[in-house]
Amino acid sequence: MTLRTSDLPLTFAPEVSSALARGGAVVALESTIITHGMPWPQNVETATRVEDEVRRHGATPATIAVLDGRIHIGLTAAELAALGQARDVMKLSRADLAACLALGRTGATTVAATMICAHLAGIAVFATGGIGGVHRGAEESFDISADLAELSQTPVTVVAAGAKAILDLPKTLEVLETYGVPVIAYGQDALPAFWSRDAGLTAPLRMDTADQIARAHRMRATLGLPGGQLVTNPIPAAHEIARATLAPIIETALAEASAAGIASKAVTPFLLQRIFELTEGRSLTANIELVLNNARLGSAIAVALSQTMS
């Protein structure tokens, strides 16, 4: 694809632009996980390890964020370190991306905004931790992450460890089905639930190789279908936290969020922070391991895609 760098507020890291120019494998990475998903300094350490993991698996990492009114496709080590400690960073989804750019501000991209930026940059594969989804009690609050609508319209394959277990997973699957988003479990039948390998639900689709996932991505383009694919990759068994262990902790965190009147964009960061405290850090270790695991699968898919394109 042609890069329209002249008319878009995009700044490419040299490593990323040369990989794209030669048709190499590139994996997009998001930045909300850095600013709103993990505490400092583990956030910056993890982001750096994830980038290295992508390189080790034959692809080029492109961490995406908005810095002073420009979309950066790939960050320098200094930019990453600064973002990881910055305050007043906007949490950007489809609704606020253009406003952040127009105001010259700095913002971290969620799954939705990272998909938009990756697609503008010509990147087809994106690895993250977990996508947003339908929050529990959504029948009252209407709190449904914009990540789901984005998956229905932007052609990027997103590798995640499932939707976070703090969400209403059956309703999240229903909305994805309504939107026509393929939800693929990698290497198993069960839908993974972020910190645990099994949500107690069967995933609508199963694939066992990166090559199959790359071919399905290409087939959607051939058919002219808009939207991406959601690949749910179970956390490695050695690092999972059993669903039964987490369930009461999630209930406690949810009750606290509701008592404190936490709403909208603040819900997910609040819950992740409380679960970190209540599990005495175990949830963060699991989160780091699942992101690294997704970086490996994302790299394999990007490599397979670059081979089918050449």
Ligand code: PSU
């Ligand atoms: N993955 C993680 N931690 C995170 C996220 C993903 O391991 O914090 C972020 C993603 O950016 C995702 C967001 O888009 O959580 C969901 O936020 P919300 O529920 O407000 O849509």
